[in-house]
Amino acid sequence: MRRTGRVLATTGVAASLALAGGLQVQASAAQVSAHHEAVAHKASGTAPYKGGIKISYAGFSSMNGLPAIINNLNRKYAGKYYFSATAYPYANYAALLSSAISGGNPPDIFGASWTPSVYYTREGLTLPIMPFLKSAGINTAALSPGLWSSLTEVKGVHYAVPLDAFGTALFYNKAFFKKAGLNPNDPPTTGKQMVADALAMKKAGIKYPVIMGVDKTTQDFLYPSLVYQFGGTMGTPTSCAALFDSAAGAKAASWEKSLIYTYHVAPAGPSVSEDLDEFGKGAVGMVMLPAINQGSLLKSLGAKLGVAPLPKVGVNDEDFVGQQYLWVFKTTTSTTPAGAKGISILLGAIYHQELPTIGVDNGSIPAYAPAVSAVKSMAFFKQQDYMVQTGRVNPAIPNWGTVTGVPLYNNLENALLNKESVASGLAQARTQTNQLTQTLPGCKD
Incomplete structure (x- = not known):
């Protein structure tokens, strides 16, 4: 099958779950400070600082809705607080954040996917989130259960909020x-x-009833979804050990292989992004991909596009969800009562005002129930909301997406291409992943 370039819609919530917390710093503290100063004014749309306690927000995700919020807050609290929002480029946000931390000037609030927050929490760099949420009037009972539970705690405490x-x-x-x-x-x-259904399409002469990507771009969503459906889990936070080589993990990979080699409804060895690319051209019957691709597919397919939750392949009706979490770093601001109050003010504004904008613009679903009603006009809302409500996140292991990126998905790809057995591929992936997790904070035996 021909090679194509990957174009995965990632605007809004980060579709990639990686954060290179252990990367060497590529930018100096002075560069970070200059970057903050230049981008913060552009993102927030406010005048330069003229007084008050500085409250900073940063992240590599969308800034949709934030300029208006920041402007309003700065008018309301002029002279008392000064709020800013900085967009970190995804390509080098890890280096920028590492430099800010090394220079003693991290943002007060940071937004990224779930497991990077675990890395910084285990390093002792973040604060419990509940006091800030209570002060902001955010009711945690209204958060999606798959995104806010004991599974998203670190040693029994919540440090990040979806x-x-x-x-x-x-x-x-x-x-x-x-x-x-x-x-x-x-x-x-x-x-x-x-x-x-795929066999019916094949009988009707459709060349590709299904295309299933076998590399990380597809599998880091599909494979965990199937593992959860078969009753398994990807890893355990207590020891950071990989658990995807369980019976559930083997069943998940074997079912995927059956589409290729047993039922012959999916081609072997598609190139990176070929599932998304060919489906968008109207050449494929079904694909299983991150739901955030809905926007681009609506543009290319229009009324031909159908969207549904992932079929229940195993015993559980679950799927993996991509997500954005916010957490609070320990800073000279966040550790003072007045500074903490300012952070709570910003969090409250984000949760009660920004979420509807994010959902409507980017096809993602707010994690906070009071904001969900504002996005019900989005296409396929019912299906999208169902996926989130039945979704699960990665285990609370530091930088899990980065850690599994090479060992798991390279070996899984080999298994799906029949280059090695499922059992052998998953066993090798477990060994290699466990070697990496032992270098992470709080994971060494």
Whole structure:
């Protein structure tokens, strides 16, 4: 199959779960300070600092909604607080953040995906989030249960709060469903039905009933989803040990292989991004991809696009969710009562004002229930919301996405390409992953 370039929609919530917390610093503290100064004014749209306690927000995710919020807060609290928001470029945000920490000037609030927060928490650099949420009037009972639970605690304490999320979706071509004599408004809800629908499309002459990416770009969403569906988990926070080589992990990989080698409804060895690229061209019946791709696919396919939750392949109705969390660093501001109050003011404004904007613009779902009603007009809202409500995040292991990026997904790809057995591939991935996790804070035996 031909090679294509990857274009994955990541605006809004970060679709990649990696943060290189252990990267060598590539920028000096002075460069970070200059970057903050230049970008903060642009992102916030405010006048230069003229007094008050500085409250800083930074992240590599969308700044949608923040300029208006920052402007309003700075007018309301003029002379008492000065709020700013800085957009970190994803390509070098880890270096910028590391430099800021080394220079003693990290942002008060940072926004990224879940497991990077665990890294900084285990390094002792963050503060428990609950006091800030209580002060901000944020009711944690209204947060999505899959994003806020004991699984998102570090040693029994919450240090990060979810902002928004998106699930793992089944995208399907309604025109191909019709051609195969299937109901275009009745997508498969089980793995068995997905296979049956794919076989019907194959019989109808559709060349690619399914394309399933075998590399990390697809598998870091699909594979954990299936592991959870078969009753497994990816790892344990207590020892940071990988657990994906369980019976559930083997069943997940074996089901994927069956689409290629047993039922022959998916081609072997698609190139990176070929599932997204070819489906967007209208050449594929079904793909399983991060739900945030919905926006680009709506533009390319229009009324032909169907969106559904991932079929229930195993015993559980679950999927992996990409997400954005916020956490508070220990700073000279956050550790004082007045500074902490300012941080709570900003958090309250973000949760009660910004979330609807994020959801409508980027196709992600707010994690906070009071904001969900504002995004019900988005396309396929019911399906998207269901994915988030039944979703799960990565285990509370520092930088889990980075750690598994090479060992798990390289070995899994080999297994899916029949270059090694599922058992051998997952065993090697576990050994290599465990070697890496032992270098992370709080993980050494």
